[in-house]
Amino acid sequence: MNKNVMSGFEKAPVPKAILKNTVPAMTAMLMVLIYNLADTFFIAQTHNDILVAAVSLATPVFLIFMAVGTVFGIGGTSVISRSFGEGRAEYAKKVCSFCMWGCVAAGIVMSAAFFAFMNQILTIIGASPDTWEPAKTYLTIVALGGPFVLISNCYSNILRAEGQPNRAMIGQAVGNLLNVVLDPVMILTFRWGIAGAAIATVIGNAAGAGYYILYFLRGRSSLSIHMKDFRLTDGICTGVLAIGIPASLGSLLMSVSQIVVNARMAGYGDMALAGMGVAMKVTMMTGMICIGFGQGVQPLLGYCVGARLWERFKKIMRFSILFSLGLGTAMTGLCYLLRDSIIRVFLTEPAAFEYAASFTSILLTTSFLFGVFYVLTNTLQAMGAAAQALVINLSRQGIIYIPALFILQPLLQAEGLAWAQPAADLLSTALVAVLYLRTSQSRMGAVQS
Numbered sequence: 001m002n003k004n005v006m007s008g009f010e011k012a013p014v015p016k017a018i019l020k021n022t023v024p025a026m027t028a029m030l031m032v033l034i035y036n037l038a039d040t041f042f043i044a045q046t047h048n049d050i051l052v053a054a055v056s057l058a059t060p061v062f063l064i065f066m067a068v069g070t071v072f073g074i075g076g077t078s079v080i081s082r083s084f085g086e087g088r089a090e091y092a093k094k095v096c097s098f099c100m101w102g103c104v105a106a107g108i109v110m111s112a113a114f115f116a117f118m119n120q121i122l123t124i125i126g127a128s129p130d131t132w133e134p135a136k137t138y139l140t141i142v143a144l145g146g147p148f149v150l151i152s153n154c155y156s157n158i159l160r161a162e163g164q165p166n167r168a169m170i171g172q173a174v175g176n177l178l179n180v181v182l183d184p185v186m187i188l189t190f191r192w193g194i195a196g197a198a199i200a201t202v203i204g205n206a207a208g209a210g211y212y213i214l215y216f217l218r219g220r221s222s223l224s225i226h227m228k229d230f231r232l233t234d235g236i237c238t239g240v241l242a243i244g245i246p247a248s249l250g251s252l253l254m255s256v257s258q259i260v261v262n263a264r265m266a267g268y269g270d271m272a273l274a275g276m277g278v279a280m281k282v283t284m285m286t287g288m289i290c291i292g293f294g295q296g297v298q299p300l301l302g303y304c305v306g307a308r309l310w311e312r313f314k315k316i317m318r319f320s321i322l323f324s325l326g327l328g329t330a331m332t333g334l335c336y337l338l339r340d341s342i343i344r345v346f347l348t349e350p351a352a353f354e355y356a357a358s359f360t361s362i363l364l365t366t367s368f369l370f371g372v373f374y375v376l377t378n379t380l381q382a383m384g385a386a387a388q389a390l391v392i393n394l395s396r397q398g399i400i401y402i403p404a405l406f407i408l409q410p411l412l413q414a415e416g417l418a419w420a421q422p423a424a425d426l427l428s429t430a431l432v433a434v435l436y437l438r439t440s441q442s443r444m445g446a447v448q449s
Helices: 003-011 014-044 049-085 089-116 118-124 132-161 165-189 193-217 236-268 270-307 310-337 339-346 350-363 367-382 386-399 401-412 414-448
Strands: none
Touching (some): 014 193, 049 236, 049 270, 089 236, 132 270, 165 193, 236 367, 236 386, 236 401, 236 414, 270 339, 270 350, 310 367, 350 414, 367 386, 367 414, 386 401
16 A cells, blocks of 8 residues: 555544545446346336346345355455555455455356356245346346356455455446446347346456456566465454455345245245336335445554554544435435336336335335445444454344334235335444444544553
C-alpha cells in the first residue's frame, strides 16, 4: 500500500475518507444491481411470465457461486487490510495469491458439481413442468463461468483493501455493463431467450475477471496473484477462511433461503412465484446499495484495528451508522413510491402483478435498517471477530429467517412467506448491534488495560 493511501486511511477527514471508499463501492454494487435486474428485465420483454418465474428459480442457485467468491473476497480483504495496518506488506501479497488460486480451484469443483447434479438441483428448487427446461438451460450455461464469477466477486473486494476503490468499481462495471449490453442482443435480437441471458452472464463475468487479472499482471498493484506467492501455511488459509466463511454464509444462506421460499411459493402457482421474484428485485435496490456502503467502509475500519487507531475507529463508526440509516431510509422511500412502476416493467399478467405489489409492500417495511445492519456486520469482519461474524451471518438468512418461513406460512399463507423477511431483519439487526457493542468494548478495553 503506497504512502498516500496509508495517509488517507489514517489522517483524511472522516467524512472524506469514508465517502472516498464507499462511493465507488456503492457504485459497484449499483452495477451489480443493474446486472441482476437486466436478465429479468429483458426476459420480461418476451412477455412470457413463465420465463420470469424460471429466472427467479435459477438466480439464487447461481448466486451460490458469488457466495463462495465472498469467502475469498471478504476474508482476504479483512486479513489484507489488517496486515497493511500492521506493516506486513509481504504477508498481504501471499494472502492475495492464495485468494486467486482458491477461487480457481473452488470454481472448477463447483461447475463440475452443477453439471453432475443438475436434475437434483432442479427438483430441490421446485421447478414445475413449465419452468424445468428454461431453468435447466440457464443454469447449465452459467455454470460454465463458475471460476470467473468467483474471481470477479473476490477481487472487487480485495482491491479496496489496498486503497483502490475506483479500480475495484471499474472491474465490476466492465463485466456488468457488458452483460447489460449483450442481454437485449442475445435475448431479443437473436431470439435466444433464456439461453441468451445465460450466455451474456458468462461473458460479462469473464470480462470482469479478466480486468482484475490484467491489473495484477501489469504490476500496478502492491499485491500479487502469482503462483510463487501462493501459501497455505503461516495462518493464511485459516485467517482468510475464518472471516470469509462466516461472511459468505450470509450470501449462501440468502441463496438457500430464496430456494426454500421459491419451493414453497411454487405451491401457490407460477404467477405467485414470479411475483415474489420481482418483489425481491425491488427490495434488492435498497439492499445492494447498503451492502456497498458496508463493504466500502470495512477496509478503513480494518486498517484502524490493525494500527490500533481506536479514536479514529469510533469517529468512522459514528458517521457510518448515521449515514447508512439515512441512506437506507431514503432508498426505501424511493422504492415504495416507484413500486408499481417498477413491477410493471417486469410483469404483464394481472395475477402476477397483484402478488408482486403485495409482497413488495411487506418486504419494504424494514429495509430502512439494511444500512445499519451491513455497517455493523462488516465492522465485526474488519475486527477479525470470526465467531461473532459467524453468528450474525447464520442468523439473518438462516437461524431466524428459515424457521420464520415455516411459522408464518401456516398463519398467513403466501403473505406469511413474505413477512418472514421483515421479522428476520428486526431480530438480526438487534442481534448484530449487541454483538458489535460487546466486541468493540472488549477489544478497546483489552488495549487500554
